[in-house]
Amino acid sequence: MDLTRRRFLQTSLTALAGASAGLWPLASRASEVVDFSLTARESLVNLGQGPEFKAYSFNGQSPGPVLRVREGQSLRVSLKNSLPHPTTIHWHGLPVPNPMDGVPGLTQAAVPPGGRFTYQFTARPAGTYFYHSHFGYQLDQGLYGALIVDPARPQGGWDREEVLLLSDWVMADGAGPASPRRRPSGGMMGGRMGRGGMGRARAGQPPGEPYYSGYAVNGRVYPAGEPIQVKRGDRVRLRLINASSATSYDLALAGHRLTVIALDGQPVSPRAFDVVRLSMGERADVEFVANNPGSWLLAAHDTGRGESGLAVPVVYAHGANRAPRAPAWRRDMRLATYWDLAAAEPVAHPPGEPGRWYRQVLSGGMHSGWWSINGRVHPDSERLRVEPGDKVRLSYFNRSMMPHPMHLHGHFFRIVNPRLEPERWLVKDTALVEPMRRLDVEFVADNPGQWFHHCHNLYHMEAGMANLVAYGPAAPPSGEKA
Numbered sequence: 211m212d213l214t215r216r217r218f219l220q221t222s223l224t225a226l227a228g229a230s231a232g233l234w235p236l237a238s239r240a241s242e243v244v245d246f247s248l249t250a251r252e253s254l255v256n257l258g259q260g261p262e263f264k265a266y267s268f269n270g271q272s273p274g275p276v277l278r279v280r281e282g283q284s285l286r287v288s289l290k291n292s293l294p295h296p297t298t299i300h301w302h303g304l305p306v307p308n309p310m311d312g313v314p315g316l317t318q319a320a321v322p323p324g325g326r327f328t329y330q331f332t333a334r335p336a337g338t339y340f341y342h343s344h345f346g347y348q349l350d351q352g353l354y355g356a357l358i359v360d361p362a363r364p365q366g367g368w369d370r371e372e373v374l375l376l377s378d379w380v381m382a383d384g385a386g387p388a389s390p391r392r393r394p395s396g397g398m399m400g401g402r403m404g405r406g407g408m409g410r411a412r413a414g415q416p417p418g419e420p421y422y423s424g425y426a427v428n429g430r431v432y433p434a435g436e437p438i439q440v441k442r443g444d445r446v447r448l449r450l451i452n453a454s455s456a457t458s459y460d461l462a463l464a465g466h467r468l469t470v471i472a473l474d475g476q477p478v479s480p481r482a483f484d485v486v487r488l489s490m491g492e493r494a495d496v497e498f499v500a501n502n503p504g505s506w507l508l509a510a511h512d513t514g515r516g517e518s519g520l521a522v523p524v525v526y527a528h529g530a531n532r533a534p535r536a537p538a539w540r541r542d543m544r545l546a547t548y549w550d551l552a553a554a555e556p557v558a559h560p561p562g563e564p565g566r567w568y569r570q571v572l573s574g575g576m577h578s579g580w581w582s583i584n585g586r587v588h589p590d591s592e593r594l595r596v597e598p599g600d601k602v603r604l605s606y607f608n609r610s611m612m613p614h615p616m617h618l619h620g621h622f623f624r625i626v627n628p629r630l631e632p633e634r635w636l637v638k639d640t641a642l643v644e645p646m647r648r649l650d651v652e653f654v655a656d657n658p659g660q661w662f663h664h665c666h667n668l669y670h671m672e673a674g675m676a677n678l679v680a681y682g683p684a685a686p687p688s689g690e691k692a
């Protein structure tokens with residue numbers, strides 16, 4: 211195919227994709243193809259603390275390289291699998307065509323050891339995303355990286371920008387599948403409450419999450435790692451990405467407030483808070499003005515205790531040479547919740563009652579290591595049937611004592627918020643459902659295929675907390691899970 215025809219086709223496809231989503235401006239020019247190569251392989255990981263250990267990397271580094279493109283460009287990634295196991299890549303948050311979504315056994319066959327696969331899709335809409343393996347426990351072994359889509363028209367205003375990927379590690383050995391540093395399964399009973407002195411996982415139970423001992427920012431555990439250098443008066447943007455497998459963070463920057471400007475990559479009306487909560491799979495773009503010279507820590511509560519907590523210094527040029535100051539965690543600190551934030555611009559929302567309404571009861575963890583939706587454990591799980599154009603509501607009822615960040619592939623949903631007009635509901639792809647709470651989301655079925663829908667706690671997902679959103683007539687599924 212000659213270049214002209216190929217450009218023409220890509221332009222048409224781009225326009226179609228924009229039209230069906232109906233939410234974002236159409237690209238006005240031919241999409242350029244931007245090429246990347248990623249090789250998944252075993253590598254030594256050095257967190258800057260503890261011993262080096264063998265884990266997985268993209269191109270020899272964990273996190274993998276930052277992939278950065280402009281909205282409307284076509285991203286083409288050639289994946290080479292040099293691991294001793296199959297793998298895939300999922301483009302978390304981007305509504306890509308179904309065959310590009312990277313869920314093994316559902317949207318593609320897993321790429322075997324020595325194999326290759328090329329992913330290609332139009333990068334839209336602009337925002338902060340990440341990519342990660344969707345095979346087994348590989349996300350927790352280091353296979354993730356940032357994916358940034360810049361607006362087609364450059365957006366100025368920041369003197370500095372930092373991409374910060376947050377991840378949970380076991381500093382001694384990474385806690386791969388064979389590691390003894392894993393919690394026995396059994397959730398609350400066998401796991402979290404049973405720290406120390408517990409035996410091995412019961413036969414036939416899924417593995418519990420590891421006992422994490424280190425929380426890394428861009429692959430380094432504080433005090434290792436690069437501080438964020440600022441000058442007085444700088445306007446600083448942080449793209450926070452929680453790529454952790456099983457850890458949520460409450461983040462604060464000592465001496466400053468954080469203004470939330472986007473959640474899951476989608477702009478919100480800017481609003482300042484003391485604390486930003488970020489669960490697995492969630493992203494938050496925040497900004498602050500450097501107006502309080504000194505040496506400070508951006509740190510997470512709880513994990514922020516001790517040397518191995520999640521922290522990164524923010525250091526002013528010509529500032530004091532003292533150790534960075536940690537946030538003073540006070541009870542009256544203002545936490546950013548979904549209910550305090552609104553979409554920056556009105557987003558068209560189909561009027562009327564949802565055409566389909568699915569109740570999703572999240573439970574498990576008390577007496578077994580399994581986690582379920584409506585009592586069913588994946589792959590023996592429900593198909594939530596939808597048809598193109600449907601407005602679909604998911605009502606989550608969390609009947610467990612653990613938070614569940616629920617993630618829908620291939621779509622954005624809105625967080626149902628009775629305090630706001632539907633046009634201003636938050637646009638997200640991952641919704642944190644707090645313990646014993648209800649949360650509703652709505653989405654428009656605008657991206658046909660069979661889509662994975664699951665808790666983004668990797669250990670809950672692998673222990674069954676997943677099902678499918680399936681377009682069209684129900685087809686008997688075969689081997690969804692590798």
Ligand SMILES: [Cu+2]
Pocket residue numbers: 581612613614615665666667670671675
């Ligand atoms: Cu969960």
